[in-house]
Amino acid sequence: MPSLLCAHVPWPRLAEHRSYLLDERINPELYLPADALDTLDTRQMQALSDDLISHGRACTIHATFMDLNPGSGDRAVRETTRLRVEQTLDCAELLKARVVVFHPGYSRLSYGSAVDTWVANTVSFWQQQQPRIKATGCRVALENIFEEEPSTLLQVLNQLDPAFFGHCFDSGHFNMFCTVSLEEWFAALGSFIIESHLHDNHGVADEHLPVGEGEIDFQKITDLLKQYAPQSVWTLEAHSRERLERSMQAIQRYL
Secondary structure, eight states: OOSEEEEEEEGGGHHHHHHHHHHTTOEEEEEEOHHHHHHOOHHHHHHHHHHHHHTTOOOEEEEOOTTOOTTOSOHHHHHHHHHHHHHHHHHHHHHTOSEEEEOOOOOHHHHTTOHHHHHHHHHHHHHHHHHHHHHHTOEEEEEOSSOSSSHHHHHHHTTSOTTTEEEEEEHHHHHHHOOSOHHHHHHHHGGGEEEEEEOBOOSSSOOOBOTTSSSOOHHHHHHHHHHHOTTOEEEEOOSSHHHHHHHHHHHGGGO
């Protein structure tokens, strides 16, 4: 059993889904895009936090990611990334979020010849953020995006404190980009997993289909999650209410 089952909800669409989430007792994973971070009303966020607590719910956060990279060789990019991370952690503190998911920023096409530099920059960046993360009370999960195999994430996570950092395993991204088996990925990173994003596709596009409507073997994935990360958060990343309802129904067989 996961420690928490969540559903992806973009902050700009929260108003239209808020009653549904609370009535159906769904734990949201709130996606906070950059524009939202610049216009957030902290009173609204505190009110949501109060509503979640009163309904016995909890939340996680998916951080903004476009054009950000904590391992960038460009100091200005790292500074912009730092601003967005700190804004997101402020939100995490208000919402009492259990986990905040960040994209790592690595691509072999960009950093294949500069892996050591990217890893060193990334480790330094997150170590500098550790006191703020500790004060927030959340944990940070680095999600697989373009990674073809686990070595870069493994190098980073081996140098970070596991009390504050872990891995978010994304089933859809794995199916699109990875060249190793699920067993190999979990053998390397399974013990670091604190969250998993569960959505389906056919291996070509990031379709975000409901669980069981693509080609991904969710029996194998959930068995591995139970073996390596039994207390991890599971988040259904369906991008419409209809898809979420189908995914919620499909995931029951694996709980």
